[in-house]
Amino acid sequence: MRIIKQDIILGVLFILMTLFGALGGYAFKRLSTYKPGINKGFLFFFLSGGMLYFLGAISNIILLRYLPYTILYPLSSVTYIWTILISYFLLSEKVTRKKIVGITLIIVGAAFLIK
Helix, strand or coil, rough: CCHHHHHHHHHHHHHHHHHHHHHHHHHHHHHCCCCCCCCHHHHHHHHHHHHHHHHHHHHHHHHHHHCCHHHHHHHHHHHHHHHHHHHHHCCCCCCHHHHHHHHHHHHHHHHCCCC
């Protein structure tokens, strides 16, 4: 029972790690629309992006304690799945067939790495 509970916690932490990375990238994309300097938009997205990347890094460090490096880092490519969804829904970017094929290959590759 304890192993199952730990696996669930690690799974949630992994999802959060990849989501933090994708949201950090989104914040920096939004940051790029502001002039650098002391203004609300620039500071908000700069601090948000930095904090999200920081949370992703902390999550990554915790996960490395429990998961092999050779599994965790390749699985980090799941971040690109979040990125496609975020870019489509929040930035109205196009999702092409090539992108869908790429995401599908990431999912298939990740499935091979999971126990």
